[in-house]
Amino acid sequence: MAQAVRMLTSKVTIRCGSTFRNGARARVRSLMTSCSSRCPSAVSALRTVVEQQLEEIHIAGTWKSERVLRSAQAVQIDIRGHDAGLLNFCANNYLGLSSHPEVVAAGQRALERYGAGLSSVRFICGTQELHTQLEEELAAFHRREAAILFSSCFDANAALFETLLSSEDAVFSDELNHASIIDGIRLCKAAKYRYKHLDLADLEEKLKVAQSHGFRLKLVATDSVFSMDGDVAPLREICQLAEAYEALVFIDECHATGFIGATGRGVDELLGVSEKVTIINSTLGKALGGAAGAMLKGGFTVGPQPVVDLLRQRARPYLFSNALPPPVTACALAALNLVDDGTLAQSIAEKTRRFRSQMSDAGFTLGGKNHPICPVMIGDAKLTSTIAEEMLDQGMFVVGFSFPVVPRGAARIRVQISAAHSNADIDECVNAFVTVGRKHGLVA
């Protein structure tokens, strides 16, 4: 009863974000008002339920606010409310291709020639020559038989497990895999085994247990690079275990495609296991041109031809979602062309070494090894957010991560290096860390 009274009397407030223009705000208000008069108790119940959750997020201190960029995604960015020309150290723009002139020009040409979108899914009338060309080039880049495009890697991960695996199969997943792998696995009917993060003994234990069940297919699924720590999965050992227990290996190369390994093919190239990893999912939204806020996004699967053929027939995010827009596809082709010879991969490796060694020499502790994701470990959540704010005052855009995104007491500032940073940018960032770190007694 009390609950019902609360619902009926709950104040109808409309919290429109400042991004709504006046017209849009008025439309939302009139929509909400007309809906409220049609079904007052249902709407007020909805508001109560949702607002309670929003409040819980605020109370838990995990509210994520979004800074508004007024510029393209690049090494130097403008953020609303801050001085222009901040140095950006937190995008996944690993190779600086998000606003590279050749990538942008390719998108513009495609926009002129092929239009803005397809208004169709691929199998109805949404496949253009740009799509088939990009699929062929991605397969060749990753040295696999075939490729299929998705609207995002999140979709590729959502599609894979449900399409390939049934209740006769089993999947083994690192506990810290990306949310999209976790969700993708939830959607499938296979038996699920979650092994401890990077723990080979635990993986073997789970493979052993599964052996007696006589599963039709067994698939080990792991991020090749884990984005919070920049740590790399021990793929050599994982592939050995998979071979011993007759399992397949799937990796998510989102934080590796284009820049890890001698020619940027990914962790499978770095660790010499290209022949042993059967299926790869990755993104067009990080090294291959895009990042948050940029136009270029998309994802893909590469692997054996029959796997790709089956995904084309059955994968729900592929079958029931519009084709990638032509400009996006053309931007990705241009980006792929720029990464192909591995020069940019070498450049980001050098810049990463420069940042990591200078920061370590200055006395900071960095997580991970060699990867351009460089978590500067602070520990305390409050201090981490203070330092991130003060870095902004020094002209450096970096972001702090704390619980629940990372374990309690392991708060850090995740610095991301790009091949587009100059040596001077990197030195400036280190100097800013030293200035702020000294102030808080983190370094001498």
Ligand SMILES: Cc1ncc(COP(=O)(O)O)c(C=O)c1O
């Ligand atoms: C490991 C991993 N997999 C998948 C994704 C999803 O990629 P996309 O942005 O293409 O959906 C991300 C992006 O954050 C990621 O870090």
